[in-house]
Amino acid sequence: PESLFFSYQTSLHIEELSASIVRSHRETTQYRPEELQALRWKVFSREEIHAYQSKSVDEMWQHCAVRLTDAVQYVVEFAKRIPGFRQLGQNDQIALLKSGSMEVVLVRMSRMFNTENNTVFFDGKFAGTELFKSLACGDLIAALFEFAHNLCALRLTEQQMAVFTALVLLNADRPCLEDRERVQRVRRDVELALSHILHRDNQESLLHKLYQRVPVLKSLCALHIEKLRWFRQLYPLTVHSHFPPLYKELFGSDSDILTLTTH
Numbered sequence: 389p390e391s392l393f394f395s396y397q398t399s400l401h402i403e404e405l406s407a408s409i410v411r412s413h414r415e416t417t418q419y420r421p422e423e424l425q426a427l428r429w430k431v432f433s434r435e436e437i438h439a440y441q442s443k444s445v446d447e448m449w450q451h452c453a454v455r456l457t458d459a460v461q462y463v464v465e466f467a468k469r470i471p472g473f474r475q476l477g478q479n480d481q482i483a484l485l486k487s488g489s490m491e492v493v494l495v496r497m498s499r500m501f502n503t504e505n506n507t508v509f510f511d512g513k514f515a516g517t518e519l520f521k522s523l524a525c526g527d528l529i530a531a532l533f534e535f536a537h538n539l540c541a542l543r544l545t546e547q548q549m550a551v552f553t554a555l556v557l558l559n560a561d562r563p564c565l566e567d568r569e570r571v572q573r574v575r576r577d578v579e580l581a582l583s584h585i586l587h588r589d590n591q592e593s594l595l596h597k598l599y600q601r602v603p604v605l606k607s608l609c610a611l612h613i614e615k616l617r618w619f620r621q622l623y624p625l626t627v628h629s630h631f632p633p634l635y636k637e638l639f640g641s642d643s644d645i646l647t648l649t650t651h
């Protein structure tokens with residue numbers, strides 16, 4: 389009957405959509421899970437930790453800003469490969485990336501977390517919270533670790549992570565979107581893909597656990613922006629002349645959207 393054919397067509401489309409998002413995820417993550425697994429016990433020595441802790445606040449912030457910008461660039465690449473994302477208006481693509489890229493970086497950081505010794509992958513090895521002391525934002529670091537730990541504990545597969553991060557980006561409620569309905573239409577198919585994957589993995593319960601963590605993502609990003617404002621007041625020159633342009637454009641207030649639109 390008609391309905392059977394229709395549902396077959398839809399599920400084929402959803403299967404293809406999931407596969408293409410997972411492929412994009414694999415192509416745009418800096419480290420494969422197996423690489424991180426192999427490195428999981430490479431931790432920093434006391435001397436190395438001391439070296440990081442002796443960096444000045446602005447030096448360590450600059451160091452992290454460069455890494456964060458690098459990670460964001462991969463997220464921009466991932467977004468561009470999500471079917472339907474490129475068909476959105478240019479301004480809407482930028483609005484989604486401006487508000488969502490940090491959230492995706494934070495979700496991806498949970499892949500780089502080792503829950504056994506509470507360390508996160510940083511600069512090639514696994515680091516505990518004490519290494520980031522010179523950032524002088526212990527509350528942000530603690531919140532980052534807490535978030536990464538809780539999400540890592542859900543043991544998402546790469547496929548689940550891939551489709552979940554696509555959903556984080558395709559949020560029709562973001563500020564200053566010109567065509568919300570269009571974003572919602574692209575999002576709907578990705579929502580079907582996530583429930584299809586979770587159903588197939590027999591892990592439907594993960595769906596509400598993931599959605600429960602979205603508000604924490606938002607508060608973490610808000611805390612990051614607040615810290616960045618604090619830092620910018622203390623070290624305006626460092627931000628002005630040493631922070632990557634993409635970082636300032638995404639997280640700074642002066643949003644000249646040049647860097648984001650370079651293909």
Ligand SMILES: CCN1C(=O)COc2cc(N(CC(F)(F)F)S(=O)(=O)c3ccc(C)c(C)c3)ccc21
Pocket residue numbers: 451452453455456457459460493497508509510511520523528529532533612
């Ligand atoms: C302080 C600004 N900041 C945040 O507020 C949100 O998270 C961040 C991540 C990253 N990098 C991870 C990335 F490269 F994936 F982005 S990191 O330099 O490797 C790193 C890894 C781990 C930690 C604990 C920190 C503190 C840094 C950089 C900056 C931030």
